[in-house]
């Protein structure tokens with residue numbers, strides 16, 4: 567709605583997790599580093615945790631873009647399935663056929679696929695987002711997949727990404743075997759106060775903004791409201807753009823942001 571009047575090519579503060587808008591804040595950079603390291607070194611299971619809206623899904627999608635092209639990937643964004651359905655979804659995202667096959671047949675097929683990838687000198691990664699929603703049995707299934715290996719190497723690197731409750735879930739006694747397979751862990755934290763400005767400016771630039779001037783006083787308000795959580799920053803800034811548009815403003819001062827904060831409370 568306000569796109570044209572600000573010379574924007576797309577909405578700068580969309581709440582979808584678009585890797586094209588990935589800003590490498592310090593925590594996101596470390597998280598990405600941990601992921602790439604764990605995968606390259608074939609560490610088996612990698613755990614990424616973080617509060618709602620900190621950027622886990624964005625990180626997972628960005629990871630797909632950063633992996634070497636010969637690495638095969640499967641990304642499960644919403645694992646609300648039964649155990650067999652989860653397996654099916656995983657192999658189908660690798661590009662394999664799973665329809666009508668039982669658990670054993672699927673695992674056999676996946677194993678063959680992974681061995682071939684390994685023989686070709688490449689690697690395979692399974693990413694499960696919202697992993698706090700997995701049941702203990704599903705998590706146990708994931709552990710079994712991480713067992714697939716040759717004498718030298720893990721065939722499948724697994725990334726579990728989820729809210730902090732995931733850690734508590736993994737603390738259960740019955741999941742101790744899975745817990746022992748996790749060699750790389752990273753907890754994603756919100757942006758630091760000085761990163762908020764960079765983040766906002768980066769997203770505006772990415773969307774092509776030229777006629778938008780956010781005054782320094784505004785960033786204090788954005789930080790106080792969001793505590794650096796990107797999703798909350800996006801919500802507030804999107805609203806501010808809309809209000810600015812309605813008021814025909816190009817300069818975004820504290821007053822505009824304050825009034826949006828009021829609305830969002």
Ligand SMILES: Nc1ncnc2c1ncn2[C@@H]1O[C@H](COP(=O)(O)OP(=O)(O)O)[C@@H](O)[C@H]1O
Pocket residue numbers: 579580581582583584587588589590591594616617618619620621622623624625796797800
């Ligand atoms: N590093 C980042 N760079 C750019 N945008 C981000 C970043 N982290 C999060 N976001 C934005 O914040 C919002 C929430 O991110 P998301 O990945 O969905 O969080 P989570 O999965 O942890 O709940 C999305 O709109 C996303 O685009």
Ligand SMILES: [Mg+2]
Pocket residue numbers: 622623624695696
């Ligand atoms: Mg998410």
